[in-house]
Amino acid sequence: MKLAFNLAYKNLIGAGLRTWLNVGVLSFAFVLIIFYNGMIDGWNRQGREDTKAWEVAHGQFWHPEYDRLDVFTIIDAHQEITGTAAEYVSAGKLVPILLRQATIYPQGRMQGVLLKGIPHQQAVLELPTSVLQYNENAVAALIGHRMAKAAGLKVNDRLLIRWRDKNGTFDAIELRIAAIFSCDVPSVDNGQIYIDFDQMQKMVGLNNHATLLVKGTEEEIELSNWDFKNINVLLKELDDIIESKKAGGIVLQAVLLLIALLAIFDTQVLSVFRRQKEIGTYIALGLTRQQVVGIFTVEGGAHSFLAALVGAVYGIPFFLWLDTVGISFGNVDVGITIAEKIYPYYSIGLIFTSILLIVISATIVSYIPARKISGMNPTEALKGKLQ
Amino acid sequence: MNNVVIDLKRLTKHFPVGNGKFTALSDINLSFSKGEFAGLVGPSGSGKTTLLNIIGSLDVPSEGSANVLGKSIAGLSQKQAAQLRNYHIGFIFQTYNLLPVYTVYENVEFALLLQNMTEGERRKAVMQALEWVGLTDKEKSKPSMLSGGECQRVAIARSMVKQPDIVLADEPTANLDSKNSHHILQTMQRLNEELGVTFIFSTHDEKVMQYLKRKISLADGRVVNDETVELIANR
Ligand SMILES: Nc1ncnc2c1ncn2[C@@H]1O[C@H](COP(=O)(O)OP(=O)(O)OP(=O)(O)O)[C@@H](O)[C@H]1O
Ligand SMILES: [Mg+2]
Numbered sequence: 001m002k003l004a005f006n007l008a009y010k011n012l013i014g015a016g017l018r019t020w021l022n023v024g025v026l027s028f029a030f031v032l033i034i035f036y037n038g039m040i041d042g043w044n045r046q047g048r049e050d051t052k053a054w055e056v057a058h059g060q061f062w063h064p065e066y067d068r069l070d071v072f073t074i075i076d077a078h079q080e081i082t083g084t085a086a087e088y089v090s091a092g093k094l095v096p097i098l099l100r101q102a103t104i105y106p107q108g109r110m111q112g113v114l115l116k117g118i119p120h121q122q123a124v125l126e127l128p129t130s131v132l133q134y135n136e137n138a139v140a141a142l143i144g145h146r147m148a149k150a151a152g153l154k155v156n157d158r159l160l161i162r163w164r165d166k167n168g169t170f171d172a173i174e175l176r177i178a179a180i181f182s183c184d185v186p187s188v189d190n191g192q193i194y195i196d197f198d199q200m201q202k203m204v205g206l207n208n209h210a211t212l213l214v215k216g217t218e219e220e221i222e223l224s225n226w227d228f229k230n231i232n233v234l235l236k237e238l239d240d241i242i243e244s245k246k247a248g249g250i251v252l253q254a255v256l257l258l259i260a261l262l263a264i265f266d267t268q269v270l271s272v273f274r275r276q277k278e279i280g281t282y283i284a285l286g287l288t289r290q291q292v293v294g295i296f297t298v299e300g301g302a303h304s305f306l307a308a309l310v311g312a313v314y315g316i317p318f319f320l321w322l323d324t325v326g327i328s329f330g331n332v333d334v335g336i337t338i339a340e341k342i343y344p345y346y347s348i349g350l351i352f353t354s355i356l357l358i359v360i361s362a363t364i365v366s367y368i369p370a371r372k373i374s375g376m377n378p379t380e381a382l383k384g385k386l387q
Numbered sequence: 388m389n390n391v392v393i394d395l396k397r398l399t400k401h402f403p404v405g406n407g408k409f410t411a412l413s414d415i416n417l418s419f420s421k422g423e424f425a426g427l428v429g430p431s432g433s434g435k436t437t438l439l440n441i442i443g444s445l446d447v448p449s450e451g452s453a454n455v456l457g458k459s460i461a462g463l464s465q466k467q468a469a470q471l472r473n474y475h476i477g478f479i480f481q482t483y484n485l486l487p488v489y490t491v492y493e494n495v496e497f498a499l500l501l502q503n504m505t506e507g508e509r510r511k512a513v514m515q516a517l518e519w520v521g522l523t524d525k526e527k528s529k530p531s532m533l534s535g536g537e538c539q540r541v542a543i544a545r546s547m548v549k550q551p552d553i554v555l556a557d558e559p560t561a562n563l564d565s566k567n568s569h570h571i572l573q574t575m576q577r578l579n580e581e582l583g584v585t586f587i588f589s590t591h592d593e594k595v596m597q598y599l600k601r602k603i604s605l606a607d608g609r610v611v612n613d614e615t616v617e618l619i620a621n622r
Contacts (some may be wrong), residue, residue, distance in 0.1 A: 003500050003501075007486075007489075010488040010489060011488050012489065014488040033537040073465075095428075096591075110498075208587065277482070277484060278484075280445075280484075281471070281484040281486070283445065283472075284443065284445060284472060284484075284495060285472070285473065285475070285478075285498045285501075286469050286470065286472040286498055286501050287469060287473075287501065288465050288466055288469040288471020289465060290465075291469075377438045377446075378445045378446075378448050379436075379437075379445050382440075382445070382480070382484075
């Protein structure tokens with residue numbers, strides 16, 4: 001085996017340009033696979049972290065009738081916070097949120113929004129809700145930068161909001177934009193206005209009612225009358241998109257890897273064909289044909305080791321650089337959680353799987369042509385006759 | 388004869404050609420003793436290479452038997468045949484067949500890597516073999532930097548380094564000029580005398596023939612003449 005590696009190394013280096021071409025293409029496949037998956041993983045991790053921080057924390061308890069994709073469920077999907085739930089809420093471990101459909105009139109236009117009542121003193125979500133405690137002249141409201149842009153609102157703007165109270169009667173009040181927050185999670189921003197939880201109760205004529213409870217603690221909480229949605233359920237949309245991006249990337253990676261493997265395959269076919277005399281010599285020197293197959297397989301497979309080395313030479317600085325600057329997607333608003341700048345995340349698992357994938361596939365494509373050697377007649381091989 | 392290292396009985400070799408077969412060797416009965424310096428001579432196509440290949444366990448007889456160092460060639464597994472070649476048989480080719488990516492030292496060392504030897508033992512054996520052929524100063528050279536004569540001397544060192552029982556040399560001087568041919572033959576003659584290794588050549592080179600102690604003439608796959616050095620000298 002050591003002999004095979006030694007010989008492989010010498011033969012590969014001796015082959016010069018051809019080797020480096022193969023290695024170059026393969027190393028590029030290497031770097032691309034790691035880069036692409038690292039980027040997706042980075043996006044995924046950041047997306048999950050941001051969504052946790054801004055929206056779901058450790059999961060949410062929903063009123064059994066609440067369906068976030070169906071706005072008509074909102075009017076009835078609320079209930080009083082009692083018993084265990086109340087204890088956790090007062091301990092700050094559950095954050096109640098009451099939802100209500102409402103209408104605003106920015107610049108004379110009419111726009112439907114989702115009004116969210118959230119305790120201003122909550123410390124579970126990143127939302128800067130503390131600004132919601134000052135309701136002197138007008139009700140303090142908090143919105144995200146997407147909402148601000150869509151409705152043309154600035155800090156300290158005032159606007160009229162209309163909603164139905166618990167009896168279905170329309171009511172209206174003036175809101176003051178107390179702050180505009182910026183975050184990467186569109187689902188806590190688009191079309192939403194936050195006001196203080198107690199203020200909201202007063203406005204709709206309910207007392208201590210919530211649509212959902214955000215779980216702000218790791219500890220297990222059992223609540224009857226509330227349906228628990230864990231983070232995976234709540235992040236399903238993001239997961240689905242990331243899965244589809246991954247699948248899309250696989251095509252590109254597979255094509256590149258295939259080109260690289262084809263180059264190695266071609267080199268191997270040529271080697272086995274042109275180096276018959278050498279093969280015959282190995283056999284005359286006392287190697288079995290299987291050992292010669294092994295030598296050629298190792299030689300072809302060794303392209304992948306060189307590719308890993310070469311890939312590391314330019315890949316590592318590239319990755320480190322990306323890690324400091326991040327990859328900017330500009331201000332594209334695609335409706336899913338995507339950070340303004342993605343910092344690729346390279347797990348040991350990713351690197352290890354990529355190396356394994358490339359080494360194994362390179363060895364397989366090297367073995368297939370080399371296998372022909374085991375059927376070679378050594379005397380014919382020594383003559384160097386074409387077969 | 389004592390000390391028989393190669394014993395061929397009624398050996399015949401056919402090659403499939405088209406629908407029929409071509410008989411390259413027919414009814415060969417020969418035996419070689421330890422320490423012989425023998426040559427197979429005959430025109431092109433007479434079967435010299437075919438016979439050497441069978442003795443070297445690279446090929447098998449179609450009929451009859453070939454016994455080499457007490458082993459029947461036809462009965463060897465691939466692995467056993469490889470072992471036989473690795474430990475006991477050295478090959479020298481017309482075209483040298485050195486590994487271009489290896490240095491002279493590594494080329495000579497190659498066969499030993501398959502054997503159970505320490506690095507130190509190998510080094511000693513390789514340097515000894517290079518000394519036999521007078522190439523100790525070229526151990527770090529690559530074959531591409533050597534002359535044809537030097538390449539063939541490396542090939543001799545490679546075949547001798549494992550101290551084999553038999554060396555098979557297929558037209559070793561065909562690519563060399565007269566001076567180098569003599570040098571090579573004198574080297575092999577010396578090794579034959581000093582180490583008692585059996586040498587079998589195939590050749591149609593007159594220069595080789597004057598060194599032979601036994602000359603076996605082949606024609607159309609048959610032995611037509613088998614004479615020892617005394618007879619040659621007496622002519
Ligand atoms: N694999 C093969 N298939 C068919 N015929 C073969 C094969 N190998 C050798 N022969 C034939 O057997 C005969 C003997 O060949 P061989 O190579 O032994 O001759 P040779 O005496 O070594 O000739 P030369 O001096 O040219 O090297 C030739 O006619 C050759 O064409
Ligand atoms: Mg021949």
